[in-house]
Amino acid sequence: MPDFPPLAEKVDFPPGRLVDFPFGRRVDFPPWTPPELSTTLYPTADARVDQANPDLNFGLDEDLSVLTFLLEEQERNQRSFLKFDLTGLPSGAVITLAKLRCFCRAVEELESGVSDAEARRVTDDSWVEDEITWNNQPAYGSVEDTKVPAVGWVEWDITSWIQNEWAGDKTVSICLKCVQESYDDLERGSVYHSKEYDGYDPELYIEYTIEG
Ligand SMILES: [Ca+2]
Numbered sequence: 001m002p003d004f005p006p007l008a009e010k011v012d013f014p015p016g017r018l019v020d021f022p023f024g025r026r027v028d029f030p031p032w033t034p035p036e037l038s039t040t041l042y043p044t045a046d047a048r049v050d051q052a053n054p055d056l057n058f059g060l061d062e063d064l065s066v067l068t069f070l071l072e073e074q075e076r077n078q079r080s081f082l083k084f085d086l087t088g089l090p091s092g093a094v095i096t097l098a099k100l101r102c103f104c105r106a107v108e109e110l111e112s113g114v115s116d117a118e119a120r121r122v123t124d125d126s127w128v129e130d131e132i133t134w135n136n137q138p139a140y141g142s143v144e145d146t147k148v149p150a151v152g153w154v155e156w157d158i159t160s161w162i163q164n165e166w167a168g169d170k171t172v173s174i175c176l177k178c179v180q181e182s183y184d185d186l187e188r189g190s191v192y193h194s195k196e197y198d199g200y201d202p203e204l205y206i207e208y209t210i211e212g
Contacts, residue, residue: 034209036096041204045083045129046194049137052076059129062197064102066117066149067189068178077181079140080192081132083125084204086162086170097207098162099155100174102192103200107149114180115188118146119156121164122173140175149190162206172204 047059052074064080082100089095100119109115124138145156158174165172178189193200 034094034211036207036209037093038205038207039089041084041086041088041206042201043082043195043204044085045127046081046202047127047129047132048078048080048194049132049134050076050078051134054134057130057133059132060196062194063105064176064192064194064202065189066115066176066178066192067187068115068181068183069185069187069189070182071185075182076187077178078189079134079137079175079177080194081122081127081137082174082176082202083127083129084172084174086166086172089166089206089208090210092211093166093208094211095159095163095166095206095208097205098157098159099205100158101153101155101203101205102176103202104149104151104154104190104192105200106191107151107189108191109186109188110149110190111183111188112148114178114183115149115190116146116179117149117154117156117176117190118179119144119158120175120177121161122175125169125171125173127173138173138175140177144174146179154190154192162204 048065065078067078069076121141122138127138144158144161147154195201
């Protein structure tokens with residue numbers, strides 16, 4: 001065994017700097033970037049509300065609906081609410097991307113600018129899956145993203161809302177609704193699988209880094 005010299009003091013490599021090694025080589029270390037991590041969360045609650053049945057709860061139904069409908073001057077719109085719990089994310093997580101993903105199983109009578117599905121912020125998290133109705137639904141806030149629905153996975157970029165709630169109460173509520181409700185006498189919009197359906201659960205996909 002050769003006789004190694006004792007280890008020098010621990011050296012902290014400054015990012016992006018040239019480092020002089022005692023044995024004469026110079027190595028250019030790239031700036032350190034934290035690894036990108038990701039996780040997928042599933043809703044703790046999801047439910048549609050139906051203006052035609054304003055006191056009925058559909059929280060345990062297999063559909064989430066986003067519909068605009070005005071029949072014989074009766075408003076029959078449908079909206080859907082989802083709730084996610086962020087407390088399982090590691091502390092120090094810095095969220096860089098968040099997408100709500102719902103599997104659309106059907107579309108009907110789509111009309112651009114009307115039946116597009118918008119994801120809106122909901123500040124009030126007190127709604128309960130098997131109690132929420134059209135008449136007791138929480139108020140919705142600003143639009144995060146709007147998508148033209150099509151059968152298959154539909155994704156809404158809700159990064160800023162998730163960052164906001166991660167810094168806040170760590171519970172996220174979202175409302176999906178048509179851009180224009182009570183539009184005309186055709187039922188227009190899109191229908192998604194809820195978490196009660198077997199498979200295709202709604203997802204909240206999050207990418208994050210850990211602050212060093
Ligand atoms: Ca549900």
